[in-house]
Amino acid sequence: MPKGFAPFTYVDLFAGIGGFHAMLDHAGGRCVYVSEIDPEARQTYIRNWVDPLPETHQPIVNTDITIATPDDGPVEVPAHDVLAAGFPCQPFSKSGYQRGMDEARGTLFWNIARILEERTPAVVLLENVRNLAGPRHRHEWDVIIQTLRELGYRVSSTPSVFSPHFLPPSLGGTPQVRDRVFILGTYVGPERAMAEVDVPPTVVRAPVDGWSVQDWDADWILDNDSTIPNLSKYQLTGDETEWINVWDDLVQRMWSARGTRLPGFPLWADAWIPERGLDPIELDALPRWKADFLIKNARFYDEHRDIIDDWKKANRSFAKFPESRRKLEWQAQDTGSLWETVMHLRPSGIRAKAPTYLPALVAITQTSIIGSRRRRLTPHEAARLQGFSRSFSFGDQRDQASYKQVGNGVAVGAAWHVFRTHVEQSAADLPGRLVKAVLSATLSPSGDALSPAAHLHESSMSQGHPVATQRVG
Known part of the structure; x- marks a missing residue:
């Protein structure tokens, strides 16, 4: 040729x-x-x-x-x-x-x-x-x-x-x-x-x-932390770390006392009341999905009231968390700790997934948090999640633009x-x-x-x- x-x-x-x-x-x-x-x-x-x-x-x-x-x-x-x-x-x-x-x-x-x-x-x-x-x-x-x-x-x-x-x-x-x-x-x-x-x-x-697909490991697209410039800007803040630590305490208490992880439906801590305290008329007035979540949360509270009450007493700061951080969606199956999951801090709550594969990169969504690293995915790592080589570069472009482009x-x-x-x-x-x-x-x-x-x-x-x-x- x-x-x-x-x-x-x-x-x-x-x-x-x-x-x-x-x-x-x-x-x-x-x-x-x-x-x-x-x-x-x-x-x-x-x-x-x-x-x-x-x-x-x-x-x-x-x-x-x-x-x-x-x-x-x-x-x-x-x-x-x-x-x-x-x-x-x-x-x-x-x-x-x-x-x-x-x-x-x-x-x-x-x-x-x-x-x-x-x-x-x-x-x-x-x-x-x-x-x-x-x-x-x-x-x-x-x-x-x-x-x-x-x-x-x-x-x-x-x-x-x-x-x-x-x-x-x-x-x-x-x-x-x-x-x-x-x-x-x-x-x-x-x-x-x-x-x-x-x-x-x-x-x-x-x-x-x-x-x-269960053989995937999110760690395979990550850089060594020591090679990441300005690592601190991807690391979790003190508040974010506290939110996760407090929820992880509940994960550990549930495992220790019940031998089980959290359920898969969204947990709304503000809705943890005895089921008998729910008003049937008010439930009927709500969308079906919301009424179902309230009933499930009340039953979760009834079943695990001893653990939840002790957990709240041990973590009094939880009551002052932002409303969206008093909600957790556990989708991580038998993962041992919240710190071993991949998390997203969403307006609807904290979502935790098993660290196998990551959800789709989307330009407008929250950046994935790698629990084991206590930090967010960098733009360079996000590019590799799309299959680009390690030599791919965004130059000195602002991160927001890089995340958008990858998404x-x-x-x-x-x-x-x-x-x-x-x-x-x-x-x-x-x-x-x-x-x-x-x-x-x-x-x-x-x-x-x-x-x-x-x-x-x-x-x-x-x-x-x-x-x-x-x-x-």
Whole structure:
């Protein structure tokens, strides 16, 4: 292969910080065009994916895809083999029987369709939130699928929903539950696309290669505390530490006296009164869910009144906690201590989960607290939860922007798995150079996103000799 030649080219639209770029580069592809409207996300993308390249190999960087895809002018996006886009979901106008490209007009999906119409890349790879495949967005889903078929892309009517925690470490998985919808299409021309509609989804929502999702350990994406600049800004405050310590005291008392952990329903300490003290008329006036919680909390109090009363006497500061910190949702099964869980300080209370896998990174949510570290996840660690390598950098960007960018991003391993699977399934209709490049790339696109302990654990499990995870501090 000539020096500088890439087996395929791609464009990266609504690019965020480069989740698609990471996995397509992994296959040897060359990015020729990138579009991202958010200036801070665009700068993060450029820092990691554009600036390191020789100037002759740097992609065109666009700031607004609508400008490059005018209604009555030429598309400014260059020719390419793969179009990848993590596009926003917008409601389409419901214009009678129209369900195709005409109805997509005026939305950002229409801008993608314009590029597909003009450039006909071999593969289109789209990613969106899980709700796109839900009943509330059935109309939008139908418009998207119909439009792609009108443009000549063979696509499945059934969404491919997948999460990175279903993949083992060797395939690029990470310990994050992040269900996303992937739409994959192969260009076969409008006639075939409209005829070949009985296409199964690219992947199913299930663990791959026998991987057990309970084997994940959140510790595998963490940095050693001694290497984290400004560690103190991620550590818990004195108040936060006290809230957790007091609740953990109840966890320990319950275990010592009853041999059990806390129940899974939300515990509202302000509702701990005898069940006989509940007013049936007031309960009937409440939403059913709230009345159920009040009844469950009253019964919990009746059953464990001796423990709860002693606990309150020993922790008199609890009464002065903010209302939201007098609530706890225990979802950590048999985890031994609150300090061994992954926690979120939510407006609705403290939520504790087992330290196996983490909930989806979301731009607007509270940052996960790693109980064993008594601190929050750093942006650098959050990026690795998305499958980015340890060399990925946010520079001196403010943390709030970094967390937002990661939360809006594409999980590298999940995107690679569905893309590689699609290429393998559609190999007969795709350019041979693209197929060869993708299928010959190593199975994990995530490099050193996980610690060596993750791969050691997977190897030992496959050999039937599980090893204990060695945590780093």
